[in-house]
Amino acid sequence: MLKRLLLATALLFAALPPALAVNPAEVLDDPALEARARDISKGLRCVVCQNQSIDDSDATLARDLRLLVRERLTAGDSNKEVVDYVVSRYGDFVLLKPPFKVATLALWFGPLAFVALALIAAFAFFRRQRRARTETAPAPALSDEQRKRLDDLLKGDGS
């Protein structure tokens, strides 16, 4: 019974269509062009709700941008031309994936630099530890007197 209920629930969720911001009326007739439009839209930031792509966003400006993307594609623009146009209006910020250029070097290599720094620090730390361990002189041998005292202590402990 429980199994069936779980299965039914799972099926229900599986059957739900993914939520789309793209209005059916916006969709282009040419599936290849539409696929390109979706692809471009996923990489463009909605400038109103800034952490969504225009493909995800319900904002009116996002819709207008989606329409613009489709219009330009239909007019024969390449993907790059469409993206370049939007960037020329809004700046690199509209690209959800930051471009690779001098101004963004820190962004791309910053994390790598920190990992490298951590590795260097860890390496230096462990090497020093190992050296400290090997360099430690063996404990000096006990003198006769000390050994006798130790034996006494160990013997005396039993009783």
Place this chain on the structure above:
Amino acid sequence: MRNRWLYTIPLAIFCVLGIYLGIGLTLDPKKLPNMLDGQPVPAFDLPPIKDRGTKGFASTDLEGDVTLVNIFGSWCVACRTEHPYLMKLKQQGAVPIHGIDWREEDPDAGPRWLKRFGDPYTLVGDDPRSKAAIAFGVTGAPETFLVDRKGIVRYKHIGPVNDAVWKEVLQPLIDKLRREKSPEGGS
């Protein structure tokens, strides 16, 4: 401890990061850079709004005079706040202001709004599908662009124009642009 200074490196990195992140906190991500700064006004040709009796508004209308282009909409609350100040500028004859009535769902809404609160604009274009707004890189209303005699965008103000913005930024810039003689020796 010969390498004692090594221990200050993490602290130094932390401080530098902290300063950068601190600066980051003071930046407003809603304020995008003006990509058009120093560039010609993007080409647009908008139809007029209803019942106004003027022609539409096109990029070619912007040559010849220093002007403001104000993006507004009857749905925009901040525009309502800004509006009385634009009316005041019109009454003073400070500078011609053109309007882009942006994203009206009802074509009557913009004209009605202007009838009700006053009409500070010289020309008004209707932009229900954000054609001109996107070309200008507008992210929200109101935004105001300062355009010089040659039709070059010189400044973008995001948010309502008020007394402080006018006196501290726009008016000085406009005065400066007006003093610039066009190379053809006009005016």
